Amino acid sequence: MSLVPVSTLLQEAQAGGYAVGAFNCNNMEIVQAIAAAAEAEKAPVIMQASQGAIKYAGIEYITAMANVAAAMVSVPVALHLDHGTSFEQVMRCIRSGFSSVMIDGSKHSLKDNIALTRRVVEVARAVGVSVEAELGKIGGTEDDIHVNAADAFFTDPEEARVFVRETEVDALAIAIGTAHGRYKGEPKLDFARLEKIRSLVNIPIVLHGSSGVPEEAVREAIRLGVCKVNIDTNIREAFVDRCREVIDEYPDEIDPRKILGPAREAAVELIREKIRIFGSSGKA
Template sequence: MPLVNMKPLLRHAMDNGYAVAAFNLVDYNTVKGMVKAAEGLNAPVICQTSSKTIDYYSHEEIVSWVRTCAENSPVPVVLHLDHCKDIAMIEKCAQTGWTSIMIDASEFPFEENLEMSKRVRDIAEKYNVGMEAELGQIMGVEDDMVVAEEDSVLTDPEDAKKFCDALDLSAFACAVGTAHGFYKGEPVVDFDRIEAINKATNTPMALHGGTGLSDETFAKAIARGSAKVNISTNLKHVFVKSVDEYRRANPDDYEPLRVIDAQYQACKDLFASFIEKFGGKDQAPSFLESLKETA
């Protein structure tokens, strides 16, 4: 089916108590694995791209991969731009075929962040795509963006309400104690803050920094309104380690397709485990039916 807009999907997820798994793609094979894993569970999925990945390939290449996989699939697939600070790149994504875009101006003061986000809101409306924006600073490393623990700023629920009321977001990214990358020690997630923000904004929350969180943490966050959960670092490690493991087990095998398939299967298994963990299994038919009702 065609790529879908993220806004109605996350509203459905929030209203029905599950979260959509969002994975940062690496190549065509990982896109294929995401979609096939979602198909196996009859679930929606979000394929995300970082700015760095777009720079390495191109807008056109990435769109062609995701469209090819989605159009041959019966499940809803979103192509989303993750953390981006470049408004020109954001607009190019919306023009080229992304169905959701994210502006990350969280490093700036509230008013400046809001002003930049409003510019992206205009782009989202122009191209009829979903939009995510961020308030507060999430610690850790996300591609080339680094936020030290001492520089992280938890999101204030009152500021969150002002921000979301002005933007009509598909997803709201905020700092609630999670971190990008692997955790050093036990993460301290502020569940009361998640609940307060969701009550104040009534906007599906995007939980960033999903790698390394416990099943209990995911369940509590999703129950409080986290409708999108991002997984990136975990995928990167499986992507590389799966090849290492195959080569150790098969040191004399130089058939590339067998190596690639081993990597594909390992990544696909990872995708399926998170999709099911977040409650996405068998949610695709209900979401598609909800689209018909609102058409």
């Protein structure tokens, strides 16, 4: 099966009242884990590559691995750029074969964010690639992007309405209390704000920084209109923790396959659990 645009998956999720998991991939084993988990759960899935992943693995490797993974499973798979920050970077990913891109202009003024996003939408839509944008700043650290807690601010519902109208973007990432990376305490999501935004914006809503958000809160966010849930940190934790366990148990092991293989299986189980929480199991 060929890679599909994220917009196709999210439109179905919005109609069905569930969310599609968007899982960040940094190496071959995690790409394999995402595909295996989605196939096992018969769920649509989104593979995401951040700027850090592209820098580490190379855009050609990531695109090739995602295409191979999509061809080997029976469920729909999208390849999405996570937090693209420039028009040039987004165009590079589209040329490479990404089926979806995110342009993150949240650091700009509303006017400039609209202009940048609109420019990306015009080009991407012409070649069948879907576009996600962000309004409001989501705290924490994502690769080279860092937002201090003092600088993070929640998405204004009225600005969201104007932004979506002016950009015609396919999906909108909003800031309602989540953060990238590990949480120091339990996040408190602003469900009233989410509900207000959803009443003004009739496109799929995206929840970033969802690792560490309690299961009940994620389910409530989905009930209120979130259709795409991003997971990265939890996968890293499961993967690396299993690597450490194997190395501790077998300190003389030098075969990377015997270390990374169990780590891949740990990632599969974590991703399958998330898919079930999101309600997308059996939706492929």
